Amino acid sequence: MKDLIRQRINNAVKKKFQIKDFECSLDVPDNNKFGDYSTNLAFALAKKTKKSPKEIAEAIALEMAKIKDFQKVEVAGGGFINFFINPAILEKAVGEILKAKRKYGSRAINQKNNKSKKQKTMVEFLSANPTGPMTLGNGRGGFSGDTLSNVLALSGHNIFREYYINDAGNQVKEVLSKSVKKALGIDLKIEEGEELYGGAYIEEIARKIKKEKGIEWVAKTHSRVGVLAAKIILQNLIKKDVKSFGIRYDNWLSEESLHKKGLLDKTWKILIKKNMVYEEEEAYWLKTTKYGDDKNRVIKTNEGNYTYLMGDIALLYDRFVLRKFDKVIVFVGADHHGYLGRWYAACEMLGIKKDRLVIIVMQIVRAIQSGEEVRMSKRKGTFITLREVVEDIGLDAARYFFISRDFNTHIDIDLDLAKEENNRNPVYYIQYASARMNSVLAKVRNHKRRITKHKKISNLNDQNSKYELDLIKKMLEWPGLISEIAGNFQVYKVANYAYELAGVFHRFYDNCRIIGDEREKERLLLIRASKIILESVLRVMGIEAKKKM
């Protein structure tokens, strides 16, 4: 719909002012008195043409009013052009929804003739360290990453979901090892200031390892204790939760596997060859400042070990060069924002255009309980697991909560309040709309056994169908929203849209009698269409479309 109008605008501007290149907005105004769509193009063109916005707007409006897609084209507010869509167009659009069903809005429908290859896109999200259960904060990346993947898939990307397991570093090989040993009462040196993982889960894992391998093995083994513990955590805690939260992955990639394949050595040689490494104070440094980083980074320590950065670079090499992804999107927490510089620099060193790497930085999630922040620390064993929260408030509510917030905003969750106020979670408002749709359709099925088959809705006009029109217009925003989010990654807009869609549906439902009304046929079609859209939206968010409540 939007594309269509934009095209019409371009034609009109070309005809009237001979201008091809210009930018202007095309929005759905908040207030429907300003039409179904609105543009500011007259302001944009005012400078170029040296005419007043009003003059320009009137000329364009006059031209566009000739097109029968519009019922009315108006100039208002000193130069805005407001378009009122002809209801006949809306009738047709509903037919398209009913025909396309769950594919409505996907690229397959929008661009049938586009044979260009799908973009091969990787989304890495969650990637919680295998040193403990997933915490509350992991919910943000987990659910948003999952949702973004769904949106991108719908918009025509070839999506590959990957979880990166940090199983090769100190945290696992040293800290986790020691933590397990300590839990088993094995004597070991703990340096001052060194913090180990604690809490019940460590004890449980320690017992399990002891049972499997024997205490002797644990006592005389070093890093492999941690590696084993990480494996157990990944298997018994993380993968299990991920599955029950409805999150899917195409691949679980272990950092250790990159080491074993010799990818770090290989990437190291490439960097040496490109003269990107220098030696100073017995360590090796990477010249990341050459590509915009604020300082150079150590890449091999004076003890001869690669730093974590080397692993990241090998990972970039693996994803872009070996596995040939066109684009890689990575979700990271705000505590990693300082790494962006070196990652982008590394990309350029490897000859990878840096816009192929998209890093989404999510702000921190904090938990408040009894008025105080709960400091999450796997080491102290004080943390709130994502599982606890999901069990408390339910998966749908938890998903909605995390998905519905912009990544740039900080989230404080008051746990007491969250439980108490859970029944006010917007997700129920949305699911209630779904339940109402299903309920009406079920009733019709029972009485008449068959829902009318024809797919055309007619006789729409402003007088008798304000609520119907509002519903249709909202439905038609869905395809545009998918492509918008595929471009700007603002996943929270899906959640907002779901809420708005439910809202126009509730108002329609309350104001328009369906069964027994003279417009019954039309309204049933509307319900079927809105069910298609709402279910599509909920599917993207991984939230159940309830049939009953």
Place this chain on the structure above:
RNA sequence: GUCCCCGUAGUUCAACGGAUAGAACAAGAGACUCCUAAGCUCUAGAUCCAAGUUCGAUUCUUGGCGGGGACACCA
């Protein structure tokens, strides 16, 4: 000290640089002989401060103030 994010009704969140700053919850009022009242309708209530950019700034720039996070030869 340097860097990143945030500051909007009492509270939680919206608003590609656009028109009268939207919702929800909390407060107050209203409507069911009819498809689910977890819904609908109405009332009251907000842009942290100061300059700048321009037809127009919650949005962009600069400087404050306030909150959060990051600044390792750890990961």
